[in-house]
Amino acid sequence: MGTEDKEKIIVFFDTLTDALGDSESVSKEEILADLKEDGIDVDASVKHILAMVEDASQKARRQQLEIARERRLAMESKKPTRPSEFLDWTKEQLIEKINEFLSTGSPIASVSYRELESKCQEDLVALLEDLITTKELDEQASHDES
Amino acid sequence: MVNGSEEKKYDPKIREELDNADWQDISLRLLRYAANKAKMLRALGITDTGPEDLIQEAISLAYGIGPNNTYRNWNKETYPDLAGFLISVIKSIVNHKKEQREKFKLDLLDKTFDKDLKHLSPESPEELVTREHDLMNLKQAIYELIKGDDEVEMVWLCLEDGISKPRHIAEETGYDITRVNNILRRLRRKSKGLAPITEQRH
Numbered sequence: 096m097g098t099e100d101k102e103k104i105i106v107f108f109d110t111l112t113d114a115l116g117d118s119e120s121v122s123k124e125e126i127l128a129d130l131k132e133d134g135i136d137v138d139a140s141v142k143h144i145l146a147m148v149e150d151a152s153q154k155a156r157r158q159q160l161e162i163a164r165e166r167r168l169a170m171e172s173k174k175p176t177r178p179s180e181f182l183d184w185t186k187e188q189l190i191e192k193i194n195e196f197l198s199t200g201s202p203i204a205s206v207s208y209r210e211l212e213s214k215c216q217e218d219l220v221a222l223l224e225d226l227i228t229t230k231e232l233d234e235q236a237s238h239d240e241s
Numbered sequence: 242m243v244n245g246s247e248e249k250k251y252d253p254k255i256r257e258e259l260d261n262a263d264w265q266d267i268s269l270r271l272l273r274y275a276a277n278k279a280k281m282l283r284a285l286g287i288t289d290t291g292p293e294d295l296i297q298e299a300i301s302l303a304y305g306i307g308p309n310n311t312y313r314n315w316n317k318e319t320y321p322d323l324a325g326f327l328i329s330v331i332k333s334i335v336n337h338k339k340e341q342r343e344k345f346k347l348d349l350l351d352k353t354f355d356k357d358l359k360h361l362s363p364e365s366p367e368e369l370v371t372r373e374h375d376l377m378n379l380k381q382a383i384y385e386l387i388k389g390d391d392e393v394e395m396v397w398l399c400l401e402d403g404i405s406k407p408r409h410i411a412e413e414t415g416y417d418i419t420r421v422n423n424i425l426r427r428l429r430r431k432s433k434g435l436a437p438i439t440e441q442r443h
């Protein structure tokens with residue numbers, strides 16, 4: 096088989112599988128029926144995909160928070176050390192402020208109240224500062240874009 | 242696939258849309274596409290990638306946490322809906338795997354193959370070439386099954402011309418879209434059972 100023939104046959108099966116996998120104008124019921132006919136356990140697969148999305152979402156949030164933390168630490172290392180404005184805050188005040196972020200879809204929206212309560216005051220201050228840095232970075236990115 | 246060193250940075254705004262998307266519906270569309278593409282990869286000897294592996298990689302890339310800091314930005318002008326965008330990501334992953342396979346085969350022939358790519362296929366170059374012959378035989382076998390069914394033959398011609406979108410096939414043949422989808426379903430059923438393209442990976 097020549098190179099051209101070999102390429103043609105692969106392109107043909109690529110086109111065939113694109114066509115058979117297309118769902119632009121196929122109803123949900125038809126897709127379900129076809130998948131079942133192909134021997135796919137649809138319920139188990141969908142459940143697995145939902146878990147993948149949840150997992151990826153969590154990883155992305157952690158990554159975003161980690162980036163903010165790294166930037167905050169980098170900024171702090173460049174600036175003369177200043178005491179955090181939140182150092183005098185009580186744990187309750189800090190948790191209340193963090194909860195404000197939790198209600199606005201922050202990167203750590205999955206942290207529960209109990210998890211926050213178990214943190215020490217220093218950790219809560221660092222977390223709040225990371226959240227503020229994340230928000231500032233997001234605002235700066237939106238500003239740069241516009 | 243784009244990595245962090247390229248000019249256009251990852252736009253994290255997509256994450257909110259991914260978080261709030263109707264995944265029940267999107268999952269079905271992704272499964273349908275990925276199941277078909279996984280069959281093709283298997284037919285090419287790439288046996289370590291199932292439909293859910295393709296979907297998982299596409300989701301990771303969309304969330305900006307792909308392997309080696311790779312990611313994909315959503316161009317809404319090209320792909321107005323999220324499922325369409327993710328399907329395009331799966332297509333690109335499949336193309337990348339095909340290219341890697343080709344490189345692996347050529348390197349094997351040169352005996353300079355990259356051991357990191359060995360997982361792509363446990364086969365020798367001769368076996369990989371045989372797979373391409375098998376595909377040719379498979380195409381012929383499917384054609385024998387559809388021969389005489391004028392409608393399927395008409396759609397077959399479109400596929401040979403590289404037309405894969407049912408709405409484009411509809412334009413080309415003059416059939417309405419429902420008819421085209423029914424013909425494609427007939428084609429799928431007729432070719433079912435012909436290994437390896439119709440073989441499902443478990």
